[in-house]
Amino acid sequence: MSVAFVKEPNEDQVEVLPDRDLGSDPNIVTRRGLSKIDEEIDGLNRRKDAAREAGDKVAIAHIDRDLRYWLTRRATADVVVPPPSPATAQFGCRVTIEREDGREQSFTIVGIDEADPGTGYLSYLSPLARSLVNKGVGDEIRIGGPKPQSAEIVAISAG
Numbered sequence: 001m002s003v004a005f006v007k008e009p010n011e012d013q014v015e016v017l018p019d020r021d022l023g024s025d026p027n028i029v030t031r032r033g034l035s036k037i038d039e040e041i042d043g044l045n046r047r048k049d050a051a052r053e054a055g056d057k058v059a060i061a062h063i064d065r066d067l068r069y070w071l072t073r074r075a076t077a078d079v080v081v082p083p084p085s086p087a088t089a090q091f092g093c094r095v096t097i098e099r100e101d102g103r104e105q106s107f108t109i110v111g112i113d114e115a116d117p118g119t120g121y122l123s124y125l126s127p128l129a130r131s132l133v134n135k136g137v138g139d140e141i142r143i144g145g146p147k148p149q150s151a152e153i154v155a156i157s158a159g
Contacts, residue, residue: 017061020069025112025125027076030092030159033114034079041070073113082158089132089156091124096155097132097141108159109133 029037044067051059082092089095089109096106107122109132115123122129131141132153139153 015061017065019065022069022072022076023112027073027078027111028080028091028124029077029111029114030108031079031081032159033111034074034077036114037070037074037077041067041074044070077111084158086156086158088134088136089153090134092159094155094157094159095132095153097151098154099143099151100149104154106155107132110159 044063048060048063048067051063080091082090086093091109094106094108096104098104105120107120107128109124109129110121112123112125115121115126117126124130124133127144128141131143135141135153137153137156140150141153142148142150
């Protein structure tokens with residue numbers, strides 16, 4: 001069999017990684033979110049320096065891909081600051097609800113990259129955040145899930 005067209009492995013070549021999906025939704029962020037993006041970029045630059053010193057070309061390729069993503073997110077970020085005394089829930093606001101069972105929960109409506117539902121940071125695209133936006137204290141919302149229930153908004157503040 002001819003081996004004329006067989007690609008020989010070359011340890012100096014690194015697979016080109018496809019860019020991470022940036023999505024098509026607006027890249028709105030809070031001031032906190034913008035700081036987190038900056039921290040991510042700084043951390044990646046430190047990791048890239050360490051990978052370069054170690055001669056780890058595969059790690060550099062992964063880091064470069066992630067840097068392209070975060071630098072683009074930084075360049076396209078639209079910082080939105082909530083009003084100081086919001087009458088309704090908006091992006092960047094902290095909203096406290098009281099569920100039917102009496103439990104209170106607080107959420108901050110944030111951008112995609114800083115969302116962390118477990119710590120109370122909801123992406124503005126999440127169903128719960130969407131149900132809160134433009135609602136005021138005293139308004140009721142419906143929370144989905146396996147056992148849907150209603151909840152009342154009991155407080156709104158600037159994030």
